[in-house]
Amino acid sequence: MTADKGMGAKANQFINADDGEDGPPNQATKLLDAVLEISPDLFHAHDGTAYISFTDNGHYKTMVIGDVRLEAWLRKSAFELFRKVVNTNVINEVQAYLEAFALTKGKQTDVFVRLGQNDGKLYLDLGSDDFTVIEVTQTGYKAVACPRQVKFRRPKGMKPLPLPEADGDLSELRRFINVSDEEWPLLLGWLVATFEPDGACLILLMIGQQGSAKTSGCEVLKNLIDPGVACLRVPPASQRDLSIAGKNSLVLGYDNVSRIQPWLSDALCRISTGAGSAVRQLYRDEDEVFFEFRRPLILNGITEFVTSPDLVDRAIAIEPPHLPKSARKDKKTFLSEFEEARPRLLGALLDAVSCALRRLSEVHLQDAPRMADAARWITAAEPALPIAPGVFLSAYESNQTGAADAALDFSKLGNAVIELMAGQNEWLGNSAELLDTIASDCSSETELQRAGWPKNPKALNSQMRRVAPTLESRGLKVVFGISDGNRKRLIRITSGTAPTVQPSESPIAEAVRSDGPDDPAGRPGPDTTSSIGQMALTDSDGWTFLGES
Incomplete structure (x- = not known):
């Protein structure tokens, strides 16, 4: 006011x-x-x-x-x-x-960090001393003084972005990120989706061997759109740490993740979709501090660290191929080359964002995937991306199926249900009966926990609700709250033929669905390499970076 x-x-x-x-x-x-x-x-x-x-x-x-x-x-x-x-x-x-x-007396007003919006326009805060912002519209982008109606807060750890340059090409990004040809459209999709103003944010997972340049790839992505003092962090120890980090950054990046605890998995899902959270105010038992924000996320690790179906549904999983020692060079040269290319890359990215704003109203997806807003936004931006139309949706559906299968491999309950239904078409009963059936050799809660089963029927019901969407990709449909005479709140599991992949005749108008169990997700093995010559580098701390051969 x-x-x-x-x-x-x-x-x-x-x-x-x-x-x-x-x-x-x-x-x-x-x-x-x-x-x-x-x-x-x-x-x-x-x-x-x-x-x-x-x-x-x-x-x-x-x-x-x-x-x-x-x-x-x-x-x-x-x-x-x-x-x-x-x-x-x-x-x-x-x-x-x-x-x-x-x-x-003052009005309630939206306050943004790095990326804001007003009247159908997007604004990117460069973080420069002169408070210049980039205004992105349907016709392009330009540098302007920050409008009074757009409020940007600048956290202490924010670093400046360069002024974007015209005539860039996002294909140049492959000089700095190790990604296979099959997964290149997925990485581009995640990058342009970070500017989507309203829907849920995609979570990028980089899972690769030592020496695959996954850490440097994540650093490049974050520094391209939201550089900060703490580029990649260790996983948060509490909800408070996560909330404060999310309030002060546009993109949250976490390095060397080995395991995601259930509370953190749920919290990351909330951050992806924009749900709020509340934590106790320090030194005050009765007061709470509320946080509400929506943030893109980057996580990397060596092993499959995401096992929650909820988190898998919101994620894109990329496996950078291993790079040999002979293809490495020093960190100083790599960073110098990236800084020189960063203005062009940012300009090319903003061209794609402008394209998405211009075409979004024309794009309608049939049988849209889980993250429909992001998929629609990326599809709208495709003409400005160095990929063919429809390629992202096809790769995304395949990636989702493969990630869901990988998550199911870590679910003892999910695999037990699959084994249970192998010889029958339907099972009907309550949570206690299902637990007794799959864990018949356990007679106490202690034995159940020791064996890795849900400790009681209530816990089983909760886990079944989480794994049900993944089971559907294996042809098993789970319905809760069934009534059968005097019996209430039953679970019905039915077995049918899993749907097959039907390629879309119009990739822009219709999403490709792939729910079958035989899809290998299109992920490259250790020997898969990109068609573009690449090389990695390792600094004195053992970090791996990627350069151009």
Whole structure:
């Protein structure tokens, strides 16, 4: 909300003199008058955080009220006003008034990190000192001063992006990322989908051997669109750590993941779809801090670390092929070449984003996959991508089937159900009966847990709901809540013929479905290489990077 011109004159009504009574304006009042004279926007976000936006040295800035950077700006302003350093209480009083006004009189406004939107346009914050943003429309992109109606918050760890350059080609990205020809469309799809403004975000999984350049590939992707001080992180230890990281980055990247605990798997699913979360405020048992954001995710590891069907449904799994030692070079050269190419790559990516904005209303998918918004957005962008029309959907459906099969391999319950249904067409019973049937050799909860089974019928019901979509790809349909006479809340499992792959005559208009168990997902083995010459490099810490041979 913009402060009115008379607000500065009324500041003394809110900040009293040092003796607690109305009197001549004190330092806090005078400083507040000076702040309000520049007509700042005082507002709050949906989570209750108070913000101030103002023009400083010709640049429009947005800051959290209470942030150390706003405090530093107020101290600087006070020094220019009084020609001396003011007491901390003066700064605190001014911030207290600004916060109170933002929360009680200010409008609720969206605040963005790195990528924002307004009136059908996308805005990419370059993070530069002059606060330049890139405006992306249906007709292209251009650098502009940040509009007042678009509020960008800049976390401390944000690094700047270069100005994008025209006439780039995303094919050049293959110089820096080790990916097979079969999975190249998937990587491009994930990259352009990070700009999709409304739907759920795809999760990129890079699973490869040591020396496959998976870490450097993930770093290149994140640095292309959202560079930061902490490029790739270790997996979070708590919901609080994950929430804070998500609030301060556009893209979340996690390195060397070996196992994803159930709570983390559920949390990553929520971040992908934009569901909110709440954590207890530090030192206060009764208060909560709320987080609500939607973020693209990158995770890499050596082994198949994603076993939850929910997470698999939201993910694209890529297996970079192994690169020999003879194809490695130094890190300095690799990074120098990437920095030189980054403006062109960013420009080519923004061309694809503009294409998606222009064509999105024309694209309609029949039998759309799980992440339908992302698939539709990527399909709309395909004419500006270095792939043929329809290639992404075909690769994505194959990838989903292969990933689901891999997740099922780690599910003891899922495999037990498959074995149970091998000799029958239907099974009907409650959760307790199903548990007794598949774990007939266990007589106690302790034995069930030791054997890796759900510990009780309630836990089995929960796991069955998670694995049911994956079982459907094996021709098994699971229906919950069935009634049979006096028996209620039964589970019915039926066996049928799994659907076969039907190639689409119109790849743009119809998604290709592949639910059969015989699809190997099109993933390359260790000896599969791209048609483009590539080479990796390893630095002193053993990190592997990719260059051009």
